[in-house]
Amino acid sequence: MNVKSRARIGAVLSVAALGVGVLAAPAQADPNPVTEYRTLAGVGSDTTQDVVNGLGDVVKNAIGQKIIASWNATGSASIKTKLNGCTITRPNGSSAGIDALRNAVDTNSGCLDFARSSRGPVDSSTQDLTWIPFAKDAVTFAKRSDSALPSDLTTAQLKAIYECTTTSLNGVTLTPVLPQANSGTRQFFLSSIGVSAPGACVTQGVQENDGTVLVGAGDIVPFSVAQYTAQEKGVVTDRRGAAVLGSVNSIAPRNADKSLNTAFPFTRDVYNVVPSAKLTNTSISQSFVGSSSKVCAQTTVITNYGFGTLGTACGATTLKGER
Template sequence: MNVTSRVRAGAVVGAVALALGAFAAPAAIADPPATEYRILAGVGSDTTQDVVNALGNVVLNASGSKIIASYDATGSASITTRSGCAISRPNGSSAGITALATDVNDTTKDCIDFARSSRGAKTTGTLLTWIPFAKDAVSVAVRTDSALYASGAQDLTTAQLKAIYQCTTTTLNGVTLTPLLPQTGSGTRSFFLEKLGLTDAQVGSCVSQSVQENNGLALDTAGDIAPYSVAQYIAQVSGTVTDIHGATDLIKVNGTAPYNASTFTLNTAFSFNRDVYNVVPTAKLTDATISSTFVGSTSKVCAATSTITAYGFGTLGSNCGTTTQQGLN
């Protein structure tokens, strides 16, 4: 079934949603309810899953149908995005993008319409288009009860972080460092290593590389240090999403704080800023539903600025919804 056909199929769901007062902005949920097959199904990034879940509750079509079905990065082993579409759950930006590309290349499937991504395109090509919708940043988290958080260690340079993740710097403030990285396929991992000037192959042997991203509870020893989405941190600490920041705080990088302390908002001057994206098949950019939902600064997603900022992200203004970035994965 193509996207236009699913618009009509979603009208019944929309009528029920209107009866329940869907024009309110309910809190984000995890996967949509079973068998509630919305028009556009998306998978991928852990970093943006909560904000896109929330957008799924407030982005409606003219009939009042919820357009976006966003499936979390973690949970059950498989998900069913629409009738006859049971697929393995993609965990992370790269896994979501790969699943979308596979779906596009297999003409017998039509199970995924977009992928959430916290990184840009890696390879050239025209198969997929990365559509930015919000601003985030990546800092590093440490435990506040650790000497790593003591005066003088709350500000690290790019060079220092690179040495830590190459394992050439192994102690700081008298603490043995235990650097952590998110799982392979994480957009946060990919972006962070790129900012440090490292490839996966250059990561040192002292680094634990299997931590689920943006989970401060995983930092359970004094030397732990890990990259962390600033927007996710803000949303967790403020109680907008489940708070799993644990005993951590985000430190400065290159002398700049990742968030504004007075307003607890993203610091757009932070050196490790990034756009976050919804990735769609390039061939479907002209589809009326995909276009009205994602494309352009007046699209339904770009217009939902209060939802975007409520989840710790910054807005992009006229850069929201651009379609200039394309690639294969």
């Protein structure tokens, strides 16, 4: 392990130790209390965990009971999602959440009802799962505020950085960083810049949307714009550290009022993934399906967490796949 890697891990552990109390804030963690087993249980994406927690606090059934229970990407090693049985390993990231949902469907366990995902399907061999969009996000690069690295990069420059053919800029040696393998943000970012296999110079495996991993002047990492905004506003735990967002192709990821710039090159929909066979289930249908669904109606909550709204595209059920 090199010196920079040791410093990066040490910085992250120090911040985690200091932030234990903060992580228990309302609408920013697992269901509180964890024994409040709601109708719909979900896991997965780090990027959307906080906004779905916020939605879980306001989306209710006809008698005022909360419907959506969502478990964060990180925390205790295992979670219990239903009253009877259903103690599972906590999935970290979009792909891990989708795989856990697939397993629940295949085994008919009933332990999970949806998965949070910041990416679309990567396998269309079946139509077993449906990706239901509910908000708009973007992904850009982040660097340290005290770094001499450019604040604006082109798509071609980002590709060269993550393929390790460009190793320095403005006299600063680059250290490109990527989230852990199950991260939807990682997959979306690499696809957006045209990288199929990161180069050997890339540091991999960090937790996404955590600016404290940037410990050196040459560090650069993909970051969800919505997560950055929510952290900046203080509606979720602030993990930005010294990170600042960069522009791509001379286009800023946010407007002057810090709302999402939908003209940014790397925008994406974010989803709640459900079993296709359960689209007509009353709780799933009323919560997620259609632009008038309970989730899609919560535009104030969605924008408060830094995301953009989708209008009539919210709640569509056309996007299907296996994983």
